[in-house]
Amino acid sequence: MESTALSENEQSAKTLTTVIYALYAASFFIGITAIVAIVMNYVKKEDMAGTFLESHFRWQIRTFWFGLLWGVLGGLTMLIVVGWFVLVANGIWIVYRIVKGWLRLNDNKPMYPA
Secondary structure (H helix, E strand, O other), rough: OOOOOHHHHHHHHHHHHHHHHHHHHHHOOOOOHHHHHHHHHHHHHHHOOOOHHHHHHHHHHHHHHHHHHHHHHHHHHHOOOOHHHHHHHHHHHHHHHHHHHHHHHHOOOOOOOO
């Protein structure tokens, strides 16, 4: 029988990762929380090295930067209608990434199977 119990340090790090997912989710209503989340990702990134949470941090960081890229491109092309589709697709993609990451975190699984 395999134990899935986390050590105290791992549980604390998992809680931090959960808070960061929550900040990304809250950014749909309060945009500034995504900035707080990305700063936290970079500040605590080294602390997650070698744990299953490292892949969650990589997932969160990529979600932020690619979401920002597509958000800017969508915003710039709004005048030629295609930008609206880009923004909607980007929003759906970000929600998918937050939900998928949060669910795998809840199951104590890394984002990228080893």
